[in-house]
Amino acid sequence: MLISIIAGARPNFMKIAPIISAIENAISNGKKINYRLIHTGQHYDKKMSGDFFEQLGIPEPNANLAAGGGTQAEQTAAIMVGFEKELMANPADIVLVVGDVTSTMACAIVAQKLHVKVAHVEAGIRSGDWTMPEEINRLVTDSITNYFFTTTKIAGDNLIKTGVTDDRIFFVGNTMIDTLLKNKHQFIKPAIWDTLGLESGKYVVMTLHRPANVDEEGKLKELLQEIINNSNDLHLVFPVHPRTAKILQGLGIADPRLHMIEPLGYLEFNYLVERAKVVVTDSGGITEETTVMGVPCMTLRDNTERPETITIGTNELLGTNPNAIKPAFEKLFKGEWKEGGIPELWDGKTGERIVDALLKLQQ
Incomplete structure (x- = not known):
């Protein structure tokens, strides 16, 4: 199984790092899985992009589409044109997109039009606010996704309400928290x-x-x-x-x-x-x-x-x-702020659960 992993903006990098780590562990254990990392270039400032790759131990991307800058439409178009060429030259079994940035939506559309299945990490979250570009990205992406990896049961319920069947939803937790817990000792x-x-x-x-x-x-x-x-x-x-x-x-x-x-x-x-x-x-x-x-x-x-x-x-x-x-x-x-707790499965093992699910999908 070859997975094209998409990253384009600062929030994406924190979400892909644990998935890449889990894939590399699976490879070292003889599992038939590999990946190709695609940086769309949506965030092209070093502080918004390059530093994160270095600090989080993310390998150099296999391709950088350099699609940063411009309006929402211009950026979406540049990502789609670049990723279409990339995916045609390097066919994948699954395109894995994360979060809710422009790259998430654009690459999901390209993948489906090339008949490649899409997996969405952080699927199903909703604000209900259509004035936010991220909400449009979520809605469009989830409407054409094959496999949904969710951070909470609430997100899964949101998907079920739109007709997504249980067997396509995987409640795995939050990869951002994997990254946080892994790096906490080295802030x-x-x-x-x-x-x-x-x-x-x-x-x-x-x-x-x-x-x-x-x-x-x-x-x-x-x-x-x-x-x-x-x-x-x-x-x-x-x-x-x-x-x-x-x-x-x-x-x-x-x-x-x-x-x-x-x-x-x-x-x-x-x-x-x-x-x-x-x-x-x-x-x-x-x-x-x-x-x-x-x-x-x-x-x-x-x-x-x-x-x-x-x-x-x-x-x-x-x-x-x-x-x-x-x-x-x-x-x-006044010292009256709530203490708070930690949501279910935000335990640092989400990347592993995602890769386990992907491996089962190819059986």
Whole structure:
């Protein structure tokens, strides 16, 4: 069995690393399975891509489609054209896509049109918000997927409601958590730690990149001001997504506690997250990591495709109204934030379960 594994954007790299590791273990044990790694080039900045390959021990891709840049449509088209040529030149038994980025959807479409089966890792998650490009990517991908690997039973239920049969759904857990648990002992202290004299539990980590929060300058300024005003004397460490950096340049926000820095590598970023008082974010994946690390998390979104981080984990959904920030920080500083727990099968063995399932499919 030859599997084409697709990775294109920063969240993908954390998800494919354990799968590749499990495939290589299976190969060393004489199993008839192999893979070809395809980097679509959707994230082409080194900090958003190259560093992750190095830090997570992901091998050099067999092909890089260099499809980064442009609008959603331009990027989708470039990925599809590039991957069609790749897959025709190197036929696979299964194309394995992960997550919900443009590369996920584009490569799934190409595979099905070339009559190659598709396996989707992190299938079935839903926010219900069609204004998010990720939600469209999820819906399209899952509508043409053959095999569904899910992070939770909720995701499986979402698929069953759309008519997917049980025998095509594999509840395996979360590969992002495999990566987190494997690398937790080797997180790297970033330079900003000593530069600012940071101490555990005495700073906030922030990430913002979603259009609903950053595209409207007035809204972004108001959100940042509320965080600054209500975070007491804590340092605010804000690794800035390239998309957000362009917008921030014109806002003129300055505060001695607000530190806007370049994007960090995986090991450096999670060093900060693990020791933070709280994380304020609009990312879905980070809410999963904070849940496992037991770190309070405030999500500035009106919905989430990862409800288990709220019902089980340490995450709270604040919405996008800046007025929700003050009461959340008051709750945090009173020591009333929930402790949270860890969802089922988020145990570091998801990659192995995925490969076991793939091997059974070829029998």
